[in-house]
Amino acid sequence: MDWAHGLSGFLVGTLVGITGVGGGSLMAPILILLLGVAPTTAVGTDLWFAAITKSVGGTIHHSLGQPDWQVVKRLAYGSIPASILTSLVLSQMDLEPFKRGLIVNALGLLLIATAVATLSWGRIQRFALSFDHGTAEIYARRQPTFTIVAGVILGVLVTLTSVGAGALGAAMLIALYPLRMTAKRLVGTDIVHAVPLTVVAGLGHLWMGNVDFGLLGALLVGSIPGIILGSLIATKFASNWIRPILALVLAASGVKMLLN
Numbered sequence: 001m002d003w004a005h006g007l008s009g010f011l012v013g014t015l016v017g018i019t020g021v022g023g024g025s026l027m028a029p030i031l032i033l034l035l036g037v038a039p040t041t042a043v044g045t046d047l048w049f050a051a052i053t054k055s056v057g058g059t060i061h062h063s064l065g066q067p068d069w070q071v072v073k074r075l076a077y078g079s080i081p082a083s084i085l086t087s088l089v090l091s092q093m094d095l096e097p098f099k100r101g102l103i104v105n106a107l108g109l110l111l112i113a114t115a116v117a118t119l120s121w122g123r124i125q126r127f128a129l130s131f132d133h134g135t136a137e138i139y140a141r142r143q144p145t146f147t148i149v150a151g152v153i154l155g156v157l158v159t160l161t162s163v164g165a166g167a168l169g170a171a172m173l174i175a176l177y178p179l180r181m182t183a184k185r186l187v188g189t190d191i192v193h194a195v196p197l198t199v200v201a202g203l204g205h206l207w208m209g210n211v212d213f214g215l216l217g218a219l220l221v222g223s224i225p226g227i228i229l230g231s232l233i234a235t236k237f238a239s240n241w242i243r244p245i246l247a248l249v250l251a252a253s254g255v256k257m258l259l260n
Helices: 003-019 023-034 039-063 069-091 096-119 121-129 133-141 143-161 167-176 183-207 213-234 240-259
Strands: none
Touching: 003 023, 003 039, 003 213, 003 240, 023 039, 023 096, 023 143, 023 240, 039 096, 039 143, 039 183, 039 213, 069 143, 069 167, 069 183, 096 121, 096 143, 096 167, 096 240, 121 167, 133 143, 143 167, 143 183, 167 183
16 A cells, blocks of 8 residues: 555545545545546545545534534435436546546636635625525525525536535535534534535446546545544634635645646
8 A cells, every 4th residue: 555645545534524625625636636647537536535534524423413414405405416417427428538628627626716615614604694684584595495506516516526515515505504504513514415425426437437446445544544533623623723724725736737
């Protein structure tokens, strides 16, 4: 086993456990930019890495009573069908260079968007809380529909790039449920929803032959203890100090991806 792979898995797993962010958004550029893995294989392997890693974190957050299961279900109603449809579309693309270019460019843009979202959670919450009473009532009635639409968007993005279930998903949840989502509930809900989504998206990429199981195993050796540690840290300490560093790394990775 390459110990660099195991260490990468440990660091990314720890970040996922602490913040709910960083699984796909950090691992995908590591695989493509540092390890030279083909974009389609990187996305497929990363999805299974995220699915297994977040299953461990999700179990811990569930045991602590943190996920909002009603919100998880609403997101899944949109994300799961969207993921299946996106996998079917990708499987019908015969031009491999076009598919690689689509994935790399989408990934670069999404990494930059994820960096912005990581730093904007507080602003998004303040904006959502600024609605007057009448607007807030209308907004509350439409929350279920808006949440399903958010799930559709996440389903497409995660299946295409393996990125989006973390920071972008969290930003959407804060905008949709500014009063309901405490910091711990936000992380728990975000991680638990990511599990079925990444499994379904991962199955699509497995069907297309885009998963490197040897690489996946090496990453998981480090990530499982990492996310256990991170999830426990998240219950005791605020994660605000780590978000600016994470955002800078994500933005730099996105720019590098676009330039490549």
